[in-house]
Amino acid sequence: xxxxxxxxxxxxxxxxxxxxxxxxxDNIATFRKxxxxxxxxxxxxxxxTAGNLGFTQSVISILREGLExxxxxxxxxxxxxxxxEAAQFVGEVIRHVHRVDGAAIEQYGSSVExxxxxxxxxxxxxxxxxxxxxxxxxxxxxxxxxxxQIGEHKYGKPILDRAVTHRSELYDVLKLGLISMDSTMxxxxxxxxxxxxxxxxxxxxxxxxxxxxDAGEPYFHDLRERWSAALRKAHNDIxxxxxxxNAKP
Amino acid sequence: xxxxxxxxxxxxxxxxxxxxxxxxxDNIATFRKxxxxxxxxxxxxxxxTAGNLGFTQSVISILREGLExxxxxxxxxxxxxxxxEAAQFVGEVIRHVHRVDGAAIEQYGSSVExxxxxxxxxxxxxxxxxxxxxxxxxxxxxxxxxxxQIGEHKYGKPILDRAVTHRSELYDVLKLGLISMDSTMxxxxxxxxxxxxxxxxxxxxxxxxxxxxDAGEPYFHDLRERWSAALRKAHNDIxxxxxxxNAKP
Numbered sequence: 001x002x003x004x005x006x007x008x009x010x011x012x013x014x015x016x017x018x019x020x021x022x023x024x025x026d027n028i029a030t031f032r033k034x035x036x037x038x039x040x041x042x043x044x045x046x047x048x049t050a051g052n053l054g055f056t057q058s059v060i061s062i063l064r065e066g067l068e069x070x071x072x073x074x075x076x077x078x079x080x081x082x083x084x085e086a087a088q089f090v091g092e093v094i095r096h097v098h099r100v101d102g103a104a105i106e107q108y109g110s111s112v113e114x115x116x117x118x119x120x121x122x123x124x125x126x127x128x129x130x131x132x133x134x135x136x137x138x139x140x141x142x143x144x145x146x147x148x149q150i151g152e153h154k155y156g157k158p159i160l161d162r163a164v165t166h167r168s169e170l171y172d173v174l175k176l177g178l179i180s181m182d183s184t185m186x187x188x189x190x191x192x193x194x195x196x197x198x199x200x201x202x203x204x205x206x207x208x209x210x211x212x213x214d215a216g217e218p219y220f221h222d223l224r225e226r227w228s229a230a231l232r233k234a235h236n237d238i239x240x241x242x243x244x245x246n247a248k249p
Numbered sequence: 250x251x252x253x254x255x256x257x258x259x260x261x262x263x264x265x266x267x268x269x270x271x272x273x274x275d276n277i278a279t280f281r282k283x284x285x286x287x288x289x290x291x292x293x294x295x296x297x298t299a300g301n302l303g304f305t306q307s308v309i310s311i312l313r314e315g316l317e318x319x320x321x322x323x324x325x326x327x328x329x330x331x332x333x334e335a336a337q338f339v340g341e342v343i344r345h346v347h348r349v350d351g352a353a354i355e356q357y358g359s360s361v362e363x364x365x366x367x368x369x370x371x372x373x374x375x376x377x378x379x380x381x382x383x384x385x386x387x388x389x390x391x392x393x394x395x396x397x398q399i400g401e402h403k404y405g406k407p408i409l410d411r412a413v414t415h416r417s418e419l420y421d422v423l424k425l426g427l428i429s430m431d432s433t434m435x436x437x438x439x440x441x442x443x444x445x446x447x448x449x450x451x452x453x454x455x456x457x458x459x460x461x462x463d464a465g466e467p468y469f470h471d472l473r474e475r476w477s478a479a480l481r482k483a484h485n486d487i488x489x490x491x492x493x494x495n496a497k498p
Contacts, residue, residue: 154403158432162480171489179484183407199493209492219491230483231411235428238475240420242468243458244448 001190002033002151004048005160005177006117008129008141011170012201012208013119016177017048018185020192034196035060037077037120041205044120045077045086046198050151051114051134052105058097059090059114067093083128087118091136098134115150119200127202155187156180174199174209175223182224195220250439251282251400253297254409254426255366257378257390260419261450261457262368265426266297267434269441283445284309286326286369290454293369294326294335295447299400300363300383301354307346308339308363316342332377336367340385347383364399368449376451404436405429423448423458424472431473444469 004017017034031053037045047063049056066074067089080086094114102112114134121127129141131148141148143166149157156179163176174197184191199209213220240246253266266283280302286294296312298305315323316338329335343363351361361383368378378390380397390397392415398406408428417425423446433440448458462469489495 154436155407157436158404158407159480159484161436162477163484171493171495172484174490174492175487176484178490179487187403187406187410197492208494209490211492219488223487226487227483228411230479230486231408234476234479234483235408235412235421235425237479238424238428238472239468241423241427241458243423243446243460244420245457246420 001188002050003149003153003156003181003184003188003191004033004050004117004151005147005149005153005156005180006046006048006119006129006131006141007147007160007164007173007177008119008127009146009164009166009168009170009173010202012199012204013046013121013127013129014170014173014177015046015048015117015119015198015200016174016181017196018181018191019194019196020190021053022190025189030194032196034198036198036207036210037063038206039078041123043078043122044200044205044207046117046119046200047077047090048117048150049114050116052110052112055097055101055105055112055114056116058101059093059116062093062096063090067096082122082125083118083120083130086120087130087132087138087140090116090118091132091138094132094134095136098136117148117150121200121203121205123205127200152184152188152191156184159183170199170201178213178220178223179227182227250437251299252398252402252405252430252433252437252440253282253299253366253400254396254398254402254405254429255297255368255378255380255390256396256409256413256422256426257368257376258395258413258415258417258419258422259451261448261453262295262370262376262378263419263422263426264295264297264366264368264447264449265423265430266445267430267440268443268445269439270302271439274438279443281445283447285447285456285459286312287455288327290372292327292371293449293454293456295366295368295449296326296339297366297399298363299365301359301361304346304350304354304361304363305365307350308342308365311342311345312339316345331371331374332367332369332379335369336379336381336387336389339365339367340381340387343381343383344385347385366397366399370449370452370454372454376449401433401437401440405433408432419448419450427462427469427472428476431469431476
């Protein structure tokens with residue numbers, strides 16, 4: 001499994017991805033799912049991937065090495081001139097890999113279900129965040145719905161629904177994303193540490209934070225403990241339901 | 250959609266079910282999904298259902314009216330002599346409805362995906378809780394895993410994973426179940442009020458609470474408000490992540 005979330009606010013973009021992959025429960029490994037493509041000061045793209053690992057790695061390789069055009073030229077993700085064209089290009093590469101490998105993968109019973117988050121900015125243009133589906137089509141985050149998730153998204157969604165807005169402070173958004181990741185990790189063993197995080201302030205064009213949270217990191221450990229303690233206190237503080245022996249006269 | 254949860258603890262059994270059904274988003278209605286079968290003081294069975302409504306209503310009708318045997322005798326759920334036999338009988342009726350209606354339902358593209366929770370007790374025997382799958386097979390709650398869910402289970406699972414134990418007090422369990430229902434209702438419009446609740450104390454054989462929570466009920470409204478406020482406070486109280494401008498020197 002996988003859990004990745006991207007959150008686009010007024011102040012910037014936060015992307016968070018776990019690193020656990022599994023082919024069955026008896027074959028668990030760590031692979032990076034958050035990939036950065038950069039021309040410092042000019043372009044920064046961050047791509048988070050979920051789904052069949054061979055498929056998504058092929059997509060990443062082609063985005064870096066280039067998709068061959070009819071004239072022999074190789075076109076890369078960094079060649080794209082706008083975020084929208086970048087999202088279209090990732091979609092095109094997804095379709096390309098599907099054409100090349102899809103039938104053979106499915107013939108042996110594996111799934112070619114993939115999804116991706118593409119966030120980033122090109123100098124002089126807007127910071128944007130997209131979610132791509134297996135068909136290569138995509139949607140875009142907006143102020144009304146500032147976050148997009150791929151993979152095992154349900155466990156970590158309630159906290160985002162409650163707390164994240166387009167106006168949220170950037171490190172508050174990072175914190176909420178980490179709480180969302182914690183909820184997911186607790187309920188699905190297929191999502192696990194380390195966690196890769198990216199904080200990209202609007203118009204900065206270089207990451208403000210690009211960091212891997214490993215198992216021993218005190219902040220994340222403390223966040224998990226505090227969140228658990230606060231939830232315990234929160235439900236203890238709610239009065240007992242007024243039914244049965246607690247019924248009000 | 251549907252969300253139902255059953256929680257079996259040392260003290261007793263709590264079952265909670267929403268009532269929203271939908272055939273598409275443009276056809277939403279209210280139907281009871283928590284059904285009680287009783288012989289007061291002798292037997293009490295509670296059955297919560299998820300899945301194709303026609304299918305689950307057929308199962309409920311046959312459990313009440315009886316499944317015809319080779320000798321013409323009609324056997325009902327209340328005829329069963331143990332909770333295990335009751336679970337087997339529900340499974341048998343699920344298979345029966347599948348044989349009668351399954352092919353025709355699937356022919357028109359509908360799903361016969363169903364699942365059920367069966368909880369209850371027979372005088373002189375143990376209080377037990379089962380979850381039945383569409384194949385009519387089932388698993389049973391144990392002290393290690395005291396709760397079982399059907400339907401849209403993921404949004405409401407984290408709070409149960411964190412807080413419910415076999416030793417939890419019965420009305421604390423009910424409260425946690427209602428918080429779990431609240432989280433689900435916030436993230437999935439297909440799950441909605443009213444909510445049916447049942448509290449059955451071990452060896453009581455009659456419900457201690459059998460109640461429908463309607464939209465205007467102050468306690469549930471207050472629980473939702475308090476839980477939201479506590480979550481806001483909880484994440485506000487966690488220090489900002491120590492990265493970027495917040496990095497410790």
